[in-house]
Amino acid sequence: MRKPRADVIVVGAGVSGLTTAVCLAEAGRSVRVVARKGPAETSSAAAGAMWGPYMVSDARVEPWSLESLLVFEGLADVPGTGVALVSGIEASRTPIVPPTWTARVRDFAVCAPEEMPDGFVSGWRSTIPVIDMTLYLAYLGRRLAESGVAVEEYRVRSLDDPALDAPVVVNCSGIGARQLVPDRSLVPIRGHLVVVANPGIEEFFADHEDNPAQMAYILPQGERVVLGGSAERGKTGLTVDRAVTDGILARCQAINPKLTGARVLASRVGIRPNRDRIRLEATLMGGRRLIHNYGHGGSGVSLSWGCAREVLALAGG
Numbered sequence: 001m002r003k004p005r006a007d008v009i010v011v012g013a014g015v016s017g018l019t020t021a022v023c024l025a026e027a028g029r030s031v032r033v034v035a036r037k038g039p040a041e042t043s044s045a046a047a048g049a050m051w052g053p054y055m056v057s058d059a060r061v062e063p064w065s066l067e068s069l070l071v072f073e074g075l076a077d078v079p080g081t082g083v084a085l086v087s088g089i090e091a092s093r094t095p096i097v098p099p100t101w102t103a104r105v106r107d108f109a110v111c112a113p114e115e116m117p118d119g120f121v122s123g124w125r126s127t128i129p130v131i132d133m134t135l136y137l138a139y140l141g142r143r144l145a146e147s148g149v150a151v152e153e154y155r156v157r158s159l160d161d162p163a164l165d166a167p168v169v170v171n172c173s174g175i176g177a178r179q180l181v182p183d184r185s186l187v188p189i190r191g192h193l194v195v196v197a198n199p200g201i202e203e204f205f206a207d208h209e210d211n212p213a214q215m216a217y218i219l220p221q222g223e224r225v226v227l228g229g230s231a232e233r234g235k236t237g238l239t240v241d242r243a244v245t246d247g248i249l250a251r252c253q254a255i256n257p258k259l260t261g262a263r264v265l266a267s268r269v270g271i272r273p274n275r276d277r278i279r280l281e282a283t284l285m286g287g288r289r290l291i292h293n294y295g296h297g298g299s300g301v302s303l304s305w306g307c308a309r310e311v312l313a314l315a316g317g
């Protein structure tokens with residue numbers, strides 16, 4: 001940790017920490033990033049990921065996610081980012097009204113009944129960013145490196161750790177904030193995904209479903225398809241639960257029979273950091289400005305650019 005004093009130290013190297021660090025560094029601030037685990041071992045690396053506000057309830061979510069949508073749409077044109085614009089359907093087994101943010105997504109159209117899988121009664125078609133998180137986190141790392149910033153492995157024991165020697169500290173520790181802050185209102189919601197060889201699926205499908213037992217989504221990413229999902233409140237273990245992944249496969253195969261017999265390549269587990277309200281605010285601690293940016297639930301990727309830019313504003317431009 002003995003390094004030249006930086007303007008800002010970002011704690012965390014998931015999508016929130018890396019995006020925040022990119023915004024700060026590209027605005028000319030000298031930045032250090034410290035993290036207990038590097039990008040490839042974070043919950044962010046386990047995410048699907050599709051753009052869309054989900055599993056968060058906070059009025060600021062829509063503007064932050066729409067700001068991020070514009071950035072991701074731009075990144076889809078940049079080779080090597082892992083971001084692609086994919087068309088597909090989000091549908092529900094019960095009648096639903098499309099959320100207000102659908103007014104801003106590309107190619108929006110309400111689905112005709114025959115367009116939806118059996119059992120689904122309402123839904124819409126759109127083109128949204130689908131993000132390969134392995135490639136995307138690596139891209140953010142390269143972009144940071146271009147500003148001379150590397151991720152330093154360091155476990156922060158408390159937010160007044162003297163090693164956090166900078167006038168501004170940004171806390172992007174995800175579920176780690178539960179101990180670090182400490183913040184007991186932050187609840188872990190574990191999620192599983194299954195990655196299979198792509199049997200020829202080009203469109204995404206997402207079940208607009210509040211019941212975790214029914215959750216299903218299908219995200220084509222080139223030669224692979226990411227299948228979700230699960231939402232197990234209070235669970236933190238990162239060992240793959242075979243019963244959960246079998247359930248994901250069965251639900252997705254029922255929705256799209258092309259997936260039947262698809263070769264399973266991997267399973268992933270991550271922890272969504274859930275909070276009633278995302279914590280994005282500046283406080284003072286021991287003469288330093290401490291900015292929290294955590295608690296993004298199931299939408300941390302979708303919110304990442306909007307939240308990072310707000311941190312930049314709180315950090316003084």
Ligand SMILES: Cc1cc2nc3c(=O)[nH]c(=O)nc-3n(C[C@H](O)[C@H](O)[C@H](O)COP(=O)(O)OP(=O)(O)OC[C@H]3O[C@@H](n4cnc5c(N)ncnc54)[C@H](O)[C@@H]3O)c2cc1C
Binds near residue numbers: 011038046049155298
């Ligand atoms: C299965 C699954 C699917 C998902 N799908 C989507 C999706 O489709 N779209 C979407 O937008 N979102 C999705 N999410 C949600 C998204 O992954 C999270 O909201 C997001 O990853 C949170 O990012 P983060 O950077 O805040 O936290 P994390 O990725 O958990 O990163 C936290 C960082 O803080 C570090 N840290 C923690 N404690 C300390 C400490 N004491 N000292 C130093 N460092 C510390 C960690 O090591 C890590 O580097 C999904 C999540 C899961 C689990």
